[in-house]
Amino acid sequence: MSDIRISGIDKSYGQTQVLRQVSLSIEAGEFIAVLGPSGCGKTTLLRCLAGFERLNGGRIEIGGETVSAPGRHLAPEHRGIGVVFQNYALWPHMSVAQNVAYGLKIAGIPRSERNSRVSKVLDLVELGPLAHRRPADLSGGQRQRVALARCLAMESRVVLLDEPLANLDVHLRGTLEEEFAAFHARSGATMFYITHDQSEALALADRVAVMDKGRILQFDRPEALFSQPQSETVAGFIGEGRVLEAEDIRPLGDGHAAASVLGRPVRLRCAPGETARRRGKIAFHPGDLHLTNAAEAIPCNVTRATYRGAYLRAEVMAGPAGDIPLSVNIAAPAALSRGQRISLALRDGWVIPDAAPSHPS
Amino acid sequence: MTLVQDQPARPPRARRLLRRFGSERVLTLVLILFVGLLSIAPLARLLHAALFPQGAFDAARIADILGGRRVLEATFNTLWIACAATLLATVVGTLAALLTSLTDMRRRTLWVFGFVLPLMIPPQVTALAWVQAFSPASPILGPLGLSLPPGTRHPLYSMGGIIFLLGLYNAPLVFLSVRASLQRLPASLIEAAHANGANAGAVTRDIVLPLIRGGIFAGAALAFVSSIGNFGIQAMLGIPARIPTLITLIYQRLNAYGPSALNDMALLALLLALLTVIGMTLTAWLGRRGDQRVDAAQRPPRMALGRWRLPVSGVAWLYLALCLLLPISALFGTALVRGYGVPLTLETITFENFANALFQHEGIRSAFLTSLWLTLLTVAILIPAAVALGYVLSWRRGWIARLLRIASELAYALPGIIIGVAMILFFLRPLPFIGTGLYGTVWVILAAYLSNFLALALRPILGGYAQIDRALDEAAQLAGAGVFARLRDIVLPALAPSAMAAAILVFMTAVNEIQVSVLLVSSRATTIGPMIIFLEEAGSSTLAAAVGCLMVLLVLALMGLSLLVGRRLPEGVLPWRD
Numbered sequence: 021m022s023d024i025r026i027s028g029i030d031k032s033y034g035q036t037q038v039l040r041q042v043s044l045s046i047e048a049g050e051f052i053a054v055l056g057p058s059g060c061g062k063t064t065l066l067r068c069l070a071g072f073e074r075l076n077g078g079r080i081e082i083g084g085e086t087v088s089a090p091g092r093h094l095a096p097e098h099r100g101i102g103v104v105f106q107n108y109a110l111w112p113h114m115s116v117a118q119n120v121a122y123g124l125k126i127a128g129i130p131r132s133e134r135n136s137r138v139s140k141v142l143d144l145v146e147l148g149p150l151a152h153r154r155p156a157d158l159s160g161g162q163r164q165r166v167a168l169a170r171c172l173a174m175e176s177r178v179v180l181l182d183e184p185l186a187n188l189d190v191h192l193r194g195t196l197e198e199e200f201a202a203f204h205a206r207s208g209a210t211m212f213y214i215t216h217d218q219s220e221a222l223a224l225a226d227r228v229a230v231m232d233k234g235r236i237l238q239f240d241r242p243e244a245l246f247s248q249p250q251s252e253t254v255a256g257f258i259g260e261g262r263v264l265e266a267e268d269i270r271p272l273g274d275g276h277a278a279a280s281v282l283g284r285p286v287r288l289r290c291a292p293g294e295t296a297r298r299r300g301k302i303a304f305h306p307g308d309l310h311l312t313n314a315a316e317a318i319p320c321n322v323t324r325a326t327y328r329g330a331y332l333r334a335e336v337m338a339g340p341a342g343d344i345p346l347s348v349n350i351a352a353p354a355a356l357s358r359g360q361r362i363s364l365a366l367r368d369g370w371v372i373p374d375a376a377p378s379h380p381s
Numbered sequence: 382m383t384l385v386q387d388q389p390a391r392p393p394r395a396r397r398l399l400r401r402f403g404s405e406r407v408l409t410l411v412l413i414l415f416v417g418l419l420s421i422a423p424l425a426r427l428l429h430a431a432l433f434p435q436g437a438f439d440a441a442r443i444a445d446i447l448g449g450r451r452v453l454e455a456t457f458n459t460l461w462i463a464c465a466a467t468l469l470a471t472v473v474g475t476l477a478a479l480l481t482s483l484t485d486m487r488r489r490t491l492w493v494f495g496f497v498l499p500l501m502i503p504p505q506v507t508a509l510a511w512v513q514a515f516s517p518a519s520p521i522l523g524p525l526g527l528s529l530p531p532g533t534r535h536p537l538y539s540m541g542g543i544i545f546l547l548g549l550y551n552a553p554l555v556f557l558s559v560r561a562s563l564q565r566l567p568a569s570l571i572e573a574a575h576a577n578g579a580n581a582g583a584v585t586r587d588i589v590l591p592l593i594r595g596g597i598f599a600g601a602a603l604a605f606v607s608s609i610g611n612f613g614i615q616a617m618l619g620i621p622a623r624i625p626t627l628i629t630l631i632y633q634r635l636n637a638y639g640p641s642a643l644n645d646m647a648l649l650a651l652l653l654a655l656l657t658v659i660g661m662t663l664t665a666w667l668g669r670r671g672d673q674r675v676d677a678a679q680r681p682p683r684m685a686l687g688r689w690r691l692p693v694s695g696v697a698w699l700y701l702a703l704c705l706l707l708p709i710s711a712l713f714g715t716a717l718v719r720g721y722g723v724p725l726t727l728e729t730i731t732f733e734n735f736a737n738a739l740f741q742h743e744g745i746r747s748a749f750l751t752s753l754w755l756t757l758l759t760v761a762i763l764i765p766a767a768v769a770l771g772y773v774l775s776w777r778r779g780w781i782a783r784l785l786r787i788a789s790e791l792a793y794a795l796p797g798i799i800i801g802v803a804m805i806l807f808f809l810r811p812l813p814f815i816g817t818g819l820y821g822t823v824w825v826i827l828a829a830y831l832s833n834f835l836a837l838a839l840r841p842i843l844g845g846y847a848q849i850d851r852a853l854d855e856a857a858q859l860a861g862a863g864v865f866a867r868l869r870d871i872v873l874p875a876l877a878p879s880a881m882a883a884a885i886l887v888f889m890t891a892v893n894e895i896q897v898s899v900l901l902v903s904s905r906a907t908t909i910g911p912m913i914i915f916l917e918e919a920g921s922s923t924l925a926a927a928v929g930c931l932m933v934l935l936v937l938a939l940m941g942l943s944l945l946v947g948r949r950l951p952e953g954v955l956p957w958r959d
Contacts, residue, residue: 097860097862097863103855105856109850110856111871112853113875123859126866127861174860174861
């Protein structure tokens with residue numbers, strides 16, 4: 021059993037509170053990502069899970085056993101958790117095989133069984149021929165596979181990954197993302213992936229927890245984060261999201277609402293329980309804006325147009341006073357020039373729920 | 382992270398929890414016991430004996446002792462000598478560091494080796510060598526006719542002589558500190574000044590000196606601590622010259638009155654400790670206000686000395702010849718003649734003194750063997766202890782780690798003789814289980830060594846920890862390894878070079894030391910360091926010189942050996958490597 025229940029944990033270093041009432045409920049075998057800017061507390065959360073940090077409040081249960089709570093702390097060496105560190109933390113004085121075997125050796129597993137398990141695991145990650153190399157003689161991708169093999173050999177039911185791709189170049193990242201997905205499929209372990217890169221998080225995880233200033237803002241499926249953000253911060257953070265003021269929001273009852281944005285009537289998606297409001301915030305993405313000739317369109321002034329290959333990115337000033345900056349993607353071939361007047365229609369958007377999920381502090 | 386855990390004491394669970402939390406908790410407890418027993422407890426005992434000898438605070442007694450004419454004189458002498466010697470050491474050390482780090486002086490590497498060498502020679506040997514330099518046996522001054530005619534007062538048996546020798550002796554300390562600062566100096570700052578038209582002199586005065594101020598004052602603080610606590614030079618010159626300092630006063634009174642003077646001497650030791658801490662803090666505070674730039678950028682280019690290169694190199698080498706060759710050659714000269722004052726010629730040369738020291742003299746041989754196994758035992762205990770202590774200091778937070786750090790540094794910063802007084806006080810009374818006291822046995826010396834040299838062993842090892850990625854240890858922890866398995870399998874292989882360097886430093890310091898053991902030696906247990914003073918006091922100058930020569934040879938052999946294995950040792954740990 022490897023489900024993780026994090027309930028209301030607090031952690032502070034001296035005067036600075038790093039985690040505030042963080043709660044997450046993760047099912048066994050799930051792949052979740054924690055996404056946030058640097059300094060948001062995500063690494064501290066990982067270190068609390070691994071047992072390197074003690075909690076000031078709250079409780080962490082793994083597979084039904086309480087591993088961290090005030091007055092109770094299971095040492096990291098007895099948690100049976102695997103961690104893939106940012107720099108992989110391979111022991112430089114041991115060969116690949118020794119790195120993978122170390123945990124089994126500590127566990128007192130006899131040499132013959134140890135050797136067979138190690139070679140099986142190394143074959144799985146296709147490192148068999150490199151078993152006697154030192155970590156210094158491996159490429160970045162090979163090192164990552166050694167780190168993963170270490171978790172596989174220990175049969176860790178929970179694997180924590182601490183920004184494992186942060187130090188690698190872009191070309192390698194795509195390949196290594198696939199490795200994680202394959203590892204997850206093979207081991208069935210519960211994966212807890214820390215990153216500040218939203219494309220990584222959205223691509224890999226079953227569910228993503230967005231973190232900021234020590235709080236979980238939203239814990240949801242990637243597509244829900246993108247299309248139904250529960251707060252302005254999440255809306256602005258995911259996928260170049262844009263938040264605007266809307267007026268006269270009237271739910272239509274079918275999951276949609278009518279509203280007025282920049283003085284123009286629009287149809288938006290909304291939560292089932294949404295009520296009529298005079299004012300509110302709405303979220304949308306550059307792709308939701310389209311060029312149009314309709315009379316009810318938003319008039320804009322192009323301030324800058326950049327060629328991006330498949331599309332043209334235009335920065336425009338919109339609204340009655342022409343003081344609201346917006347970004348819009350226009351499919352190529354297209355030609356726009358600075359100062360040109362265009363009309364835009366908002367085809368999709370999301371009414372951000374009024375009372376964003378409250379986090380008592 | 383606190384390591385001690387409050388757990389409900391239900392038997393079956395308690396057992397499981399002991400296994401679970403055992404290793405780190407046991408390690409921390411052992412370290413607290415180790416540092417507490419060797420550092421905190423003896424110093425606390427000293428404090429108690431100094432201030433509450435009869436169980437009550439007696440201000441009149443303290444005023445009476447500290448107000449005595451001899452004590453006042455010794456206090457004044459101590460302060461004057463320490464300050465003047467620090468000034469001399471700072472000027473010489475800073476000049477040497479600027480010369481070797483910033484200019485294209487000739488044969489720098491060899492010069493640095495020679496400049497730092499005096500630091501590794503025991504101070505009592507240095508003092509003896511300088512005293513012999515003016516003897517007729519000196520192969521340099523003798524033939525030149527510059528040796529003292531018999532009957533004249535020796536110029537080094539004076540306040541100025543003590544200051545001169547202490548200043549020269551501690552100059553390498555300042556040199557090392559300033560050189561470390563210079564190596565962190567960003568090259569671009571100097572290049573920018575050159576680009577603005579500044580010449581070498583202006584760059585040194587306006588850019589370099591202000592930026593390395595922190596290093597200069599840090600070196601001066603070290604030189605102050607070392608000068609005020611240097612027993613070897615203060616005793617070898619100050620006692621014959623009748624210039625009392627606090628250290629020699631404590632030594633002479635304890636020798637004269639024995640343990641009955643202990644409480645009063647504890648008070649003097651406390652005064653000495655106070656002066657040391659004040660001087661060190663003041664100097665460090667003066668240096669802290671400077672701009673401290675830490676930058677691993679490329680090292681500044683060396684400035685060409687141009688037509689000054691030859692004269693400057695010449696003066697530098699002349700200095701080395703004066704400070705190294707003059708005394709050392711005189712020491713060998715004295716060791717090679719039959720009696721003090723006999724000039725060294727082909728007819729008078731004899732190896733009798735060396736033969737005596739090595740094979741005949743029972744006391745010297747046993748003292749040397751005692752020093753050797755005491756030092757080896759000290760290294761064998763201190764290195765593992767320092768590795769474990771370094772683990773807690775580097776990778777664990779909280780008040781336990783902070784307390785351990787202060788306690789281990791304290792015993793090192795205080796003059797060795799204070800540790801000596803504290804150890805006598807602590808071990809004078811019978812021990813609870815053994816029933817007899819350890820006072821007068823070799824074990825007190827061992828305890829004092831462990832206490833005094835812990836910080837010396839700790840320094841390179843902490844540097845080693847700073848180089849290790851902590852995730853390596855955490856990964857092993859996740860693999861299920863307890864703290865002892867991790868220290869053995871993960872930390873030690875990575876730390877081996879630093880541990881080796883620490884072992885060399887401790888060995889070289891402890892095998893010749895004098896200030897810690899001079900109060901603790903007895904007829905049953907003598908170390909080789911104080912032997913020179915005893916021989917000199919007994920009038921056997923030539924035998925003392927032979928022992929001194931052997932010490933110098935031992936130091937040179939060890940330094941050479943360390944350079945041979947030096948390729949594998951971390952950079953900047955062994956001071957004599959450039």
